[in-house]
Amino acid sequence: MRVVSAVDLSNKRDYAIKVLDKRHIIREKKVKYVNIEKNTLYKLDHPGVVKLYSTFQDSSSLYYVLELCQNGELLTFIKKLGSFDENCTRFYVAQILTAVEYVHSQGVIHRDLKPENILLDQRMYIKLTDFGTAKMLEPSEDGTESDRANSFVGTAEYVSPELLTEKAACKSSDLWALGCIIYQLLAGRPPFKGSNEYQTFQKIVKLEYSFPAGFPKTAMDLVSRLLVHDPNERLGANNTIDKLKQHPFFDGVDWLELWKQPAPKLM
Numbered sequence: 275m276r277v278v279s280a281v282d283l284s285n286k287r288d289y290a291i292k293v294l295d296k297r298h299i300i301r302e303k304k305v306k307y308v309n310i311e312k313n314t315l316y317k318l319d320h321p322g323v324v325k326l327y328s329t330f331q332d333s334s335s336l337y338y339v340l341e342l343c344q345n346g347e348l349l350t351f352i353k354k355l356g357s358f359d360e361n362c363t364r365f366y367v368a369q370i371l372t373a374v375e376y377v378h379s380q381g382v383i384h385r386d387l388k389p390e391n392i393l394l395d396q397r398m399y400i401k402l403t404d405f406g407t408a409k410m411l412e413p414s415e416d417g418t419e420s421d422r423a424n425s426f427v428g429t430a431e432y433v434s435p436e437l438l439t440e441k442a443a444c445k446s447s448d449l450w451a452l453g454c455i456i457y458q459l460l461a462g463r464p465p466f467k468g469s470n471e472y473q474t475f476q477k478i479v480k481l482e483y484s485f486p487a488g489f490p491k492t493a494m495d496l497v498s499r500l501l502v503h504d505p506n507e508r509l510g511a512n513n514t515i516d517k518l519k520q521h522p523f524f525d526g527v528d529w530l531e532l533w534k535q536p537a538p539k540l541m
């Protein structure tokens with residue numbers, strides 16, 4: 275998969291064009307994912323979700339014309355700065371949380387949330403991307419977390435226990451990933467990291483992680499309420515994301531101004 279930038283000469287606007295090689299898609303048996311990404315992205319409309327403007331194809335490739343996120347991946351900034359301070363973490367986690375809340379309200383589970391899939395635009399606001407592995411819940415499936423989607427495993431460090439044991443994701447799986455992202459923003463590394471994928475999976479199912487010295491208390495409490503084995507027990511599970519927003523870690527966040535106020539200076 276390649277992403278090239280493009281300019282629409284009629285309106286001088288910048289776009290990102292995601293180019294997928296058809297042979298590769300067929301070889302990787304991902305034909306259904308290209309449809310999922312298209313249908314999901316066309317359906318979603320939120321400042322924290324990358325916009326899909328159009329798709330086209332030629333004999334060798336599929337093209338997705340997407341909103342350009344000038345500042346690239348959140349992961350780049352975590353690597354550059356080492357970790358975020360509490361104030362910046364609070365802002366970015368609040369933005370990610372409202373974007374995830376919106377995506378879930380549309381009956382969609384992202385299933386592969388991670389700092390590489392969280393892009394930053396010109397204003398340094400977040401935009402969720404890479405919905406190729408998202409799952410659109412059938413209306414009947416949108417019940418408690420016991421309603422599962424089917425087999426797909428995300429990226430090792432962020433995958434939830436239920437995805438490893440029961441091969442099925444639910445909205446709460448995205449909350450687990452959020453817990454991993456909060457930890458990583460403040461600690462500079464994800465909570466579960468083995469020397470290989472299998473080691474990482476073992477740590478996840480055994481809930482084997484600890485907080486580094488100096489990890490802020492309220493953030494520690496929040497992360498420990500998200501990195502919980504039972505998907506139903508995670509803070510915000512079963513469509514109670516408001517309870518998540520009320521956690522003391524978010525004290526001071528103005529949820530109504532979140533997508534209007536200037537992003538904090540990353541330092």
Ligand SMILES: O=C(O)[C@@H]1CCC(=O)N(CCc2ccc(Cl)cc2)[C@H]1c1ccccc1Cl
Binds near residue numbers: 296299300312337
């Ligand atoms: O759904 C659509 O918008 C069209 C419909 C017509 C069409 O042929 N395609 C491409 C289908 C496709 C999917 C995978 C491979 Cl490997 C080849 C073709 C679809 C398509 C075109 C461009 C980008 C994505 C998609 Cl799914």
